[in-house]
Amino acid sequence: MSPDLPPDHRDPGLPPVAPSVTAALVGALSPRLRKRLDAGITKLAARPVVREGDIVRIAVDDDTDLELHAPGGTVTSADAIRCGCLLAPDCLHRAAAASAAPVAEDTPVADTAVPAEVREEAEVETASPDQRAAARAVFDAASAVLEAGTDGAGAVLQAELLRAAHTARLAGLPRASAAAVSVVTGVRAARSADPAYRLADLAGAVRDVLGVAHRLPRATGPDLVGLRGTARQPYRPDGSLRLYGLFSEPVLTATGYAGAVTWTADADGRLHTVSDVAPGGPSRATGAADRAVRIGDTALTHRELSRAGLAVSGATVSPTGRLGAGAGVRAVRASGASWRGEPLDRLWAVPVAEQVTRALDGGHDLLFLDVTLTGAVRETTGDCLLADCAGVPLRLVTAHDDPALPFRDNLRLLSAARGSRLRVIARLVPGPLPRALLLAAEHPTDPTARVDLGLDRLQRADLPASTGPLPGAVAPAVDEAPLHLLRRRVHQAVSGGRRVLAFPGGGSGDGARLRRLGLGTAGDLLDELHAAAADRSRDAFGRLLPADMDRFARAWLAAAVYTDAVERGLCAGAWGASSEAIPALT
Structure with a gap:
C-alpha cells in the first residue's frame, strides 16, 4: 500500500468569483451581448490560463489579456476583473470569465436571527418584508432555471439566480442564498459534462432552494429561524478533548474547492473533524493529506492524524463537530487507537439500523459497518462492491469518480477479496436499496492497519493470496418500487x-x-x-x-x-x- 503523491504542477484554474460580481457583470451587458454570452464562455474556456500569485491571466487573443485579481484566492469585486480589449470595461470577456469561474461564498453579512431569549419574550416572529421579497426573488429565479432545464439554463439565467442569492444573503437569508448557489454550481457541472455531476444531486438542490423560498414567507417562530439559516457556524468552547483518529477523506468539489477532512472521535464516541479546504483542483485534494493540521502547534499531517491521536485544550467546536483553530487552542500529538479497541470500537457496536435512523433524522451520515465481501458487479455508473452486513445485502460504491483519486482503483481491488471480513466506514446513500459510499476500510490482510480509500492506494500484493481474477459481472436486474x-x-x-x-x-x-x-x-x-x-x-x-x-x-x-x-x-x-x-x- 502506497500513498498517492501530488503531481509536480498545480492546476491553474480560474479562482472562485463572488455571486454578486457575476450578477453585476452579466446584468450590465447589453441585450445583444447577453445573447452571445454562452458562446463567449465556451470560447474563453479554450484559451490558456496562467496563475501568477493572486492574479490569474487569460490570453483572450495574441494581443489581449484578461486578468482576475483574487487576493485571498477569491474575486470579490467587479473591478478585480480587468480586460485589455478596446470595448472594456463594457466587453463580453469580463462577464464570460466570471460566469466560467467557480462560484465563491459571498461576502458574509451579520446574522439577523433573533437570539433565543428574545424570541421567548416576543409574540410570533415573522419574516420581514425584505425577506419575503428576497425569498420570492429566489423562488422566481430558481423556477426559471427549472423551466429551462440544464440544457437551456445558460449564463444569463444563472446570473439571475446568483443575483437573487446575493439579495437573499443581504436580507439575512443565508440558507436560501447557499441553496441558490448550489443550484448554479450543479447546472454548470451538468453543462460542462463534469464527471462528478449527478442528476439526482442537482434535483435535490433545486428541491431545497424552491422548498426554502416557498415556505419562508409564511413561516413563524422556530421554523422561520431554521429556514433563515446562519451566516456563520458558531464555535463554542468545549474545554479539553482527547481525540482518536478515524480516517481522512479528500475533498474535491464542483465549486473549485479541494483539500482534506480528517475525522476523529472522542472517548464518548462524538465525532469531530479537522479540515483543510481551499480553492484548488485534484492536485490539492491529493496533496492536502500531507499538510499539517491547522490546530495549535502540532506538526501532525492529516494522514498521520487519521492513525494517531490529539490532545486539545481550549477547544472550540461548531454544531457539526468541526474543530476551531483559534489563537487560544492548544494541541499536541497523542497515541491513537485501533478500530477494534476502545474507545473507537463502540462506534461499530451501534446497531446498523440505529445508525441509519440517525442519518435519516438529520445526524451525521457516516456508517460504521462490519461486512463480509461477497464479490462485485458492474453497474451503469461503474463497479460496485457487494457485501453482507448483518444479513443486509449491501452495495458499496466509490465516493468520487475523479481519476486523480484512488477510490475506484481501490474498490476494484477489494472486489477480488471475496470472503474477507472487514470493518469499514461508509457514507449512507438514501434510496430503496441498501447502498453506501465506501470511504475507509481495514487492510485486507492486516487487521491492525486501515486504508483511507481516497488517499492511499492498495496494491495487488495487499490482497489475500487466494484471490482470483478481478470480477467483471453485470449487475442483475433489481425490482424497483413503482415510485x-x-x-x-x-x-x-x-x-x-x-x-x-x-x-x-x-x-x-x-x-x-x-x-x-x-x-x-x-x-x-x-x-x-x-x-x-x-x-x-x-x-x-x-x-x-x-x-x-x-x-x-x-x-x-x-x-x-x-x-x-x-x-x-x-x-x-x-x-x-x-x-x-x-x-x-x-
Missing part, C-alpha cells in the same frame, strides 16, 4: 425543462398505474406535473402566452418533496431501521 415512475419525471424536468413533460402522450397512463399499485398520491402528483407542464393559454388572437412557471414549479416541488420522503422511508425499511426515520410529508 420510479414519478422520480423519473422529476429528474427529467431538471435536465430537459418543462418542455420534456409537455409532449402530448408523454407519460400517458403512468398516473393511473401508480394509483392501481396503491400509490394514489404519487399518481395525482404526476398527473398535476404533466398538466402544469402542458398548460399554455392563448390570447384573443390565438397566440400562445408565456407558460405559468409558478404553477409548474409548485407542481414539481410537490412531486419532488413527496418522492424524497417516500424514498427515505423505503431506505429505512431496506436497512431495517425504525419507522420514526421516515420524514413527515410537509
